[in-house]
Amino acid sequence: MQDVILTGDRPTGKLHVGHYVGSLKRRVQMQDSGKYDKIYIMIADAQALTDNADDVNKVRNNISNVALDYLACGLNPSKATIFIQSQIPELCELSFYYMNLVTVSRLQRNPTVKSEIQMRGFKQSIPTGFFCYPISQAADITAFKANLVPVGEDQLPMIEQTREIVRSFNTLYKEVLVEPEAVLPSNAMCCRLPGLDGAAKMSKSLGNCIYLADSANEIKKKVQSMFTDPTHLRIEDPGHTENNAVFTYLDAFCRDEHFAAFLPAYANLDELKAHYRRGGLGDGTVKKFLTEILQAELSPIREKREEYAKDLGEVFNMLKCGSEKAETVAAQTLDEVKTAMGINYFKGNVF
Ligand code: TRP
Numbered sequence: 001m002q003d004v005i006l007t008g009d010r011p012t013g014k015l016h017v018g019h020y021v022g023s024l025k026r027r028v029q030m031q032d033s034g035k036y037d038k039i040y041i042m043i044a045d046a047q048a049l050t051d052n053a054d055d056v057n058k059v060r061n062n063i064s065n066v067a068l069d070y071l072a073c074g075l076n077p078s079k080a081t082i083f084i085q086s087q088i089p090e091l092c093e094l095s096f097y098y099m100n101l102v103t104v105s106r107l108q109r110n111p112t113v114k115s116e117i118q119m120r121g122f123k124q125s126i127p128t129g130f131f132c133y134p135i136s137q138a139a140d141i142t143a144f145k146a147n148l149v150p151v152g153e154d155q156l157p158m159i160e161q162t163r164e165i166v167r168s169f170n171t172l173y174k175e176v177l178v179e180p181e182a183v184l185p186s187n188a189m190c191c192r193l194p195g196l197d198g199a200a201k202m203s204k205s206l207g208n209c210i211y212l213a214d215s216a217n218e219i220k221k222k223v224q225s226m227f228t229d230p231t232h233l234r235i236e237d238p239g240h241t242e243n244n245a246v247f248t249y250l251d252a253f254c255r256d257e258h259f260a261a262f263l264p265a266y267a268n269l270d271e272l273k274a275h276y277r278r279g280g281l282g283d284g285t286v287k288k289f290l291t292e293i294l295q296a297e298l299s300p301i302r303e304k305r306e307e308y309a310k311d312l313g314e315v316f317n318m319l320k321c322g323s324e325k326a327e328t329v330a331a332q333t334l335d336e337v338k339t340a341m342g343i344n345y346f347k348g349n350v351f
Contacts, residue, residue, distance in 0.1 A: 004178075005030060006146035008042030008085070011062035012052065015069040016209035017298070018193040018202040021252045022152055022185050028074040030150065039080040040144050040326060041070065043319075046086040047137065050130040051120060067315050069212050072305035077318045083326035084319055085140065090330035094139035094337060095132070101168040102135055102161070110134055112157045138162035142177045143330040150183040174340035176333075193252055198227030198245045210294070212301050219298065223291045228283045235282040241273045246286050253293050262292040 007027065009015065015024065031039055043066050048059045063084060070082060085091060107113065113134060117126055129136075137158045141149055142165070149159055159182040166177040194200060195208025202209040210222050228246050232239035241247040256268050263285075266272045272289075275281045308315060338344040345351055 001147065002037035003035070003148055004038045004040070004144055004146045005036050005148045005150065005183075006040040006042065006141055006144045006180075007150045008044040008047075008140065009066055010044045010048040011059055011066045012048050013062055013204040014065045014211045014213050016202050016204075016211045017249075017294070018209065019069075020073065020212060020301075021193055023150060024069070024073045024075075026150055026183075026185060027080075031075060031079050036148070038144070040146065040329075041075060041080050041082045042085050042140060042326075043067065043083070044085045044140070046091070047133050049086075050127060050133050050136075051116075053127065053129075063319070064312055064315060065213075067319055068305050068308050071308045071315070071318075072212060072301045077322060081322045081325050082319060083322040087323040088143070088327050088330050090327065090334040091136065091139045091143055093334055094143055094330075095136045097337065097341065098135050098138055098165050098169070099132065101165050101172070106161075106164075107131055107134060110157045110161065112154050134158050134161040135165070138165045141180050142166060143333045144326070145178040145333060146180050147178050148183050149180045150185075153184060156182055169337075169340075173337075173342075176336045176340045192248075194227075194245050194248055196222055196226045196245065198243065210298075212298065213305055214298070215302070216295055216299065219294050220291050223287050223294065226287065226290075228286075232276075232283065236279050238279040239276045239281070241276055246283070246290055247273065247276070249290055250286075250293070253290070253297060258289075258293050258296070261296075263289045 005027075007023070009019070027039075027041065030036055043063050045059050045063055048062075049056065052059050067082065071077075075082060113131065117130075122130070134157070138161060141159075141162050149155075149162075151159065159180055163179050166179045169177050192200070193202060195202045195206055196210070197206070197208045199206055199208055210219060214222070223246075226245050226249075229240045229244045231237070250269055250272075254269050259266050259268060259272075263272070266275070272281070272286070276286065335344065335347070339348060342349045
C-alpha cells in the first residue's frame, strides 16, 4: 500500500513556534525524505468557520497567513498538495453520508470537542456544524485515502472517530475507505511548548506566542518577558528547570552546536541546567542564549516569508492549483463511496 499523508490547520491566526516544533518541522522532514507517495496539506477554513461564522473576514485573511507560514517553513507545492478545504465541495457530501454512521451520543463523548465547548462557553448553544466537525474531519482524511495523519495529541479523538466511521462504512457497504493512523510528534517536549507566560499552551487569545512572522526585535522582547522560576530571585539562588518556560524552549530548540556558537562555557544543555539548579546562573544569560538560538532558527523563515509575501498573487495561484488537484482526488473517492452505497444512479446503480 502506498503511504498517503494528510494534515491541516485552521486558519484563525498566524502560525507560531509551537506549531513549528510540534508539526511544521516534522511535515517538512517527511516531505523531504521522499518516503511518502502523496502529501496533502489542507487549510481548514470550513472547519474554522464552525466556530467563527460571525467572523468570516478573520478566517479568510488568515488563509494567506497560514499559506505564507507553510512556504516559509519549507513546504513545497511541487512535493505537497496545499489546498483550501472550502473549495472541495466533495468533502461536504462525504460528511453528509458519514453523519448517518455516527450517533449524537458518540459525538458528545469526544473529549476534544467537550473541552472546546467548555473553552468557548457554548453551554447549550453549540453550533451544529461545530458539534459535527469530527465527522467533517473524517471526510477530510478519507477523501484522500490518507493512512498517516501527523497531528498533535489533542487530535487523537478525531482520528479515532475517523477509524470508527471507516470501519462502519466498509462493513456496511464495501471496502472503500482507508483506516488512518495518527503520527504524533517524535520529541515529547515538542508536543507541549508552553506560552511565554508558562501557561500550558501557546494561544493567540492569551497573547503568549512567538509567531513565525515576528521581527528579531519582537522575539528579543518576548523572550525577555518569559516566565522562569519564581523562586530563583537572585543569581546565586538554586533554580528549577522544570516548569520553567525558558528551559522548556531550550529542550525543544537547543542543539549542542548552539553552545559552541553562542555559549561556549558549556558543552550541552545538561551542563547548563545543572548550573542553574546549583545556583549562580542568572535568567538573563539563559534568556540571551535562547534569544540567539531562536534568531538563528527563525530568521531564515522570516526572510523567506517576507519574500513570498511580496507576491501574494503567486501564493493564491499555488493554492488554486493545489485545490484543483485535491478536488480531482476527492471526487474519485466520492464516486466510489456513492457506488458502494448504491446511490450512484446515473453511473451504474440503476433503480
Ligand atoms: N482539527 C485540526 C486542528 O484544529 C485541523 C484539521 C481539519 C485537520 N481537518 C483535518 C487535521 C484533517 C488533520 C486532518 O488543528
